[in-house]
Amino acid sequence: MTSSGTLTPMSTKDDDLASSPVVPARYPWRWVGVAFVLVLAAQFVHGLVTNPAWDWPTFARYFTAQSILTAVGTTIVLTVLGTVLGFALGIVVAVLRMSKSPFLSAVGWTYIWAFRSIPLIVQLLFWFNISYLYSRLSLGIPFGPELVSFETIALISPMGAAVLGLALHQAAYAAEIVRSGVISVDRGQLEAAAALGIPRFRQFRRIVLPQAMRSILPNAANEVISLFKGTSVVSVMAIGELFYQVQVIYGRNARVVALLMVATVWYIILTTLLSIGQHHVERYFARGDRR
Amino acid sequence: MIKVLGVHKSFGSLEVLRGVSLTVAAGEVVVVLGPSGSGKSTLLRTINHLEKADRGFVAIDGDLIGYRRRAGKLHELKEREILKQRKDIGFVFQNFNLFPHLTALENVAEVADLASARHFLERVGLEDKASAYPRQLSGGQQQRVAIARALATRPKVVLFDEPTSALDPELVGEVLDVMRDLARTGTTMVVVTHEIGFAREVADRIVFIDGGVIVEEGAPDEVLDRPVHDRTRAFLSKVL
Ligand SMILES: Nc1ncnc2c1ncn2[C@@H]1O[C@H](COP(=O)(O)OP(=O)(O)O)[C@@H](O)[C@H]1O
Ligand SMILES: [Mg+2]
Numbered sequence: 001m002t003s004s005g006t007l008t009p010m011s012t013k014d015d016d017l018a019s020s021p022v023v024p025a026r027y028p029w030r031w032v033g034v035a036f037v038l039v040l041a042a043q044f045v046h047g048l049v050t051n052p053a054w055d056w057p058t059f060a061r062y063f064t065a066q067s068i069l070t071a072v073g074t075t076i077v078l079t080v081l082g083t084v085l086g087f088a089l090g091i092v093v094a095v096l097r098m099s100k101s102p103f104l105s106a107v108g109w110t111y112i113w114a115f116r117s118i119p120l121i122v123q124l125l126f127w128f129n130i131s132y133l134y135s136r137l138s139l140g141i142p143f144g145p146e147l148v149s150f151e152t153i154a155l156i157s158p159m160g161a162a163v164l165g166l167a168l169h170q171a172a173y174a175a176e177i178v179r180s181g182v183i184s185v186d187r188g189q190l191e192a193a194a195a196l197g198i199p200r201f202r203q204f205r206r207i208v209l210p211q212a213m214r215s216i217l218p219n220a221a222n223e224v225i226s227l228f229k230g231t232s233v234v235s236v237m238a239i240g241e242l243f244y245q246v247q248v249i250y251g252r253n254a255r256v257v258a259l260l261m262v263a264t265v266w267y268i269i270l271t272t273l274l275s276i277g278q279h280h281v282e283r284y285f286a287r288g289d290r291r
Numbered sequence: 292m293i294k295v296l297g298v299h300k301s302f303g304s305l306e307v308l309r310g311v312s313l314t315v316a317a318g319e320v321v322v323v324l325g326p327s328g329s330g331k332s333t334l335l336r337t338i339n340h341l342e343k344a345d346r347g348f349v350a351i352d353g354d355l356i357g358y359r360r361r362a363g364k365l366h367e368l369k370e371r372e373i374l375k376q377r378k379d380i381g382f383v384f385q386n387f388n389l390f391p392h393l394t395a396l397e398n399v400a401e402v403a404d405l406a407s408a409r410h411f412l413e414r415v416g417l418e419d420k421a422s423a424y425p426r427q428l429s430g431g432q433q434q435r436v437a438i439a440r441a442l443a444t445r446p447k448v449v450l451f452d453e454p455t456s457a458l459d460p461e462l463v464g465e466v467l468d469v470m471r472d473l474a475r476t477g478t479t480m481v482v483v484t485h486e487i488g489f490a491r492e493v494a495d496r497i498v499f500i501d502g503g504v505i506v507e508e509g510a511p512d513e514v515l516d517r518p519v520h521d522r523t524r525a526f527l528s529k530v531l
Contacts, residue, residue: 188384191388193390195339195377195381195382196377196382196441196444197374197376197402197444207390207401211391288391
């Protein structure tokens with residue numbers, strides 16, 4: 001009756017059970033999967049290293065060249081301005097969209113509708129060419145006298161047009177991300193804040209937004225990373241950001257693959273830094289969640 | 292002190308409050324009893340204007356809540372002014388509604404300076420939990436922080452909506468102890484609860500609500516031991 005594999009009543013054999021060794025469940029197919037992926041990865045690395053077409057010497061020459069570093073700087077500036085202005089305006093649009101006033105809510109909705117409908121590249125080219133459409137911008141009373149006026153060309157440089165376009169585009173998406181975060185906050189939180197007589201703006205800033213950040217952040221990080229790579233679109237406006245710069249260089253020396261790799265590796269490095277930043281910011285906003 | 296006069300409130304076609312009138316004197320403790328869905332929460336929420344009454348009004352120390360009387364007309368107040376009025380009315384929710392991203396002390400300090408926030412935490416016996424986040428506290432401790440927070444605006448009256456209903460039985464006592472202490476020190480309170488023992492011991496008056504009207508009110512021993520109405524008797528036989 002003591003041999004293993006036989007069913008024994010719990011009551012008499014509890015001690016045996018407690019001292020029996022446990023054999024963990026085995027998953028042989030997982031190992032097959034691991035082996036498969038490792039073989040693929042090894043082949044890929046082997047190709048990268050041994051295939052001369054990748055042209056690593058050219059890659060090394062350009063990776064930290066001054067022109068590339070400047071272009072990386074421009075890409076970062078575009079990303080930062082696009083993100084900061086885009087999210088600042090996005091919060092405003094989200095607040096409009098959620099307003100109890102039907103008019104303000106319609107304004108917010110229309111903004112989001114308009115800027116999500118227009119492809120970014122079209123919008124950028126539009127801002128780039130706005131001086132053909134309106135050569136002077138003026139402030140004044142409609143159909144009445146003009147108060148001040150500017151040369152459009154002087155006011156909106158290509159870089160200015162790029163920042164404007166990216167920020168306006170980003171704001172529409174940011175608004176929806178902020179709104180989804182805000183509506184994910186428990187209603188009871190707003191009731192408690194209202195019952196305590198906390199002023200509306202303070203409710204939003206101190207109670208709602210920090211909690212909304214939990215669900216805003218992963219989406220916002222996605223947006224920032226996609227904006228960061230999306231800045232390559234402004235190469236159509238001949239702005240010297242990373243993608244434009246490598247195009248210029250391979251246009252001259254025809255080392256297309258090596259230079260695309262220069263851009264790719266920079267994009268990977270910066271995206272990695274952003275992801276690490278995201279991890280830390282998310283941890284900060286999860287602080288009430290630790291036990 | 293608090294005066295509720297002829298309050299009606301409907302949600303769609305459902306009439307939840309059908310003419311409720313209630314006066315609470317300064318320092319008085321009124322316990323509201325009634326079956327689930329009878330309109331107890333709605334009554335409390337109307338008092339601090341989280342719900343707007345369709346008809347009737349609420350006044351605290353003679354100030355109408357949510358309205359201003361001018362030239363024989365009632366003018367609705369702006370949200371900013373209503374928020375200011377709510378500082379006079381503390382509200383304790385069934386599920387605490389603490390701000391989860393703020394520590395116990397920060398929750399209270401959201402509506403008071405740090406020194407008084409500490410004082411109110413001490414008052415509910417939680418000064419040693421000041422830097423704990425709500426999730427690190429037991430339900431009873433969370434509700435005590437919520438009570439400290441409700442006291443922090445120095446309200447004239449504190450409303451409790453089933454403050455112990457979300458708690459494990461062994462945690463109910465500590466919250467009731469805090470409330471008992473408040474009652475003893477002269478806090479004006481309106482308490483919706485199913486804790487009959489607490490009602491008997493602490494209440495100056497018990498109000499029984501059913502179907503959106505006050506069916507019966509009086510001293511605890513009258514209402515609890517010698518109820519006049521069948522509906523009160525039926526309810527008490529279920530909870531006692
Ligand atoms: N915001 C609301 N919308 C629609 N119906 C509601 C709302 N709040 C409460 N009710 C209804 O009103 C009735 C009374 O609710 P409530 O005051 O919460 O009762 P109690 O607190 O006595 O249990 C219930 O039938 C409830 O479903
Ligand atoms: Mg209720």
